[in-house]
Amino acid sequence: MPGWTVHDIPDQTGRIAVVTGANSGLGYVTARELARRGARVVLACRSEVRGIAAGDRIMAEVPDAITEFARLDLGDLASVQEFADRLPYDRIDLLVNNAGVMALPYGTTADGFETQFGVNHLGHFALTGLLLPALLAVPGARIVTVSSMMHTLANIDPADLDSARRYRRWVAYARSKTANLLFTHELARRLAAHGSDVVAAAAHPGYAATNLQTAGPRAEGRRVAERLMELGNRVVAQPAEAGALPPLYAATAPDVRPDAFLGPSFAMWRGAPAPSWRAPWTVNDAMGKRLWEESERLTGITFDALKP
Secondary structure, eight states: OTTOOGGGOOOOTTOEEEEETTTSHHHHHHHHHHHHTTOEEEEEESOHHHHHHHHHHHHHHSTTOEEEEEEOOTTOHHHHHHHHHHOOOSOOSEEEEOOOOOSOOSOBOTTSOBHHIIIIIIIHHHHHHHHHHHHHTSTTOEEEEEOOGGGGGOOOOTTOTTOOSOOOHHHHHHHHHHHHHHHHHHHHHHHHHHTOOOEEEEEOOSSEESTHHHHHHHHHTOHHHHHHHHHHHHHTSEEHHHHTHHHHHHHHOTTOOTTOEEEEEETTTEEEEEEOOOOGGGGOHHHHHHHHHHHHHHHOOOOGGGOO
């Protein structure tokens, strides 16, 4: 693992990978590098224009890449269902739950959920449940969910998952990233109980320069905050190329264990992939079970493939 780079990614020829949010940032780099190593990559993006453009950019950088665009809006459960219904594969080797939003002003998804919780957690929960039969059909398939070191700021509040009582953008973001880790923890437990060798793992990019940091301030017209985020991206953050290494390691390295959490090696901030510290509440079995059951109720997706 020390010094691990994209050149260490094993051959992916013949594998089918689905990467959400593949049109920019970490998702784009992840999709491109998987395609470079031979995977057929489904670019699951909300915008058709940006998704197709991302595919064109990948082809320009990797002429023999095999990619395809498929529309997916994680803030709309009907879109998640339509994406799963239209996907023409009954076997999927890899799902990378990468897409996300960060520190946005309060808003709701098409289904009425607070946007960060709805997109970052519930959308990916539903997508994973719908694609699970195709993942279970492949021995050793991977499900990688991208969390954040910011999860350390807040545990979920089971009585207020939607931040309806009091909305604080960074707390809501942290809770959604904690939810990602609790989901991975409970999914890994349920896969093991089912006797499956599918690996559910999580990763985070440290502080990586992407458009996530500026999206919130830009949406509100807070130009000073936007400029400060841009400055931080230039001066402090590592590039998306480096931030994508932990998710790529989680997705492809042979030694990744169920419920692993990978991140940059230096202070969770930057560096080569390494096991990352996680808040103790993200491995709480009771909380993971409670979040799972509430997520099933809210989304209507029940992971029947894992039921006894």
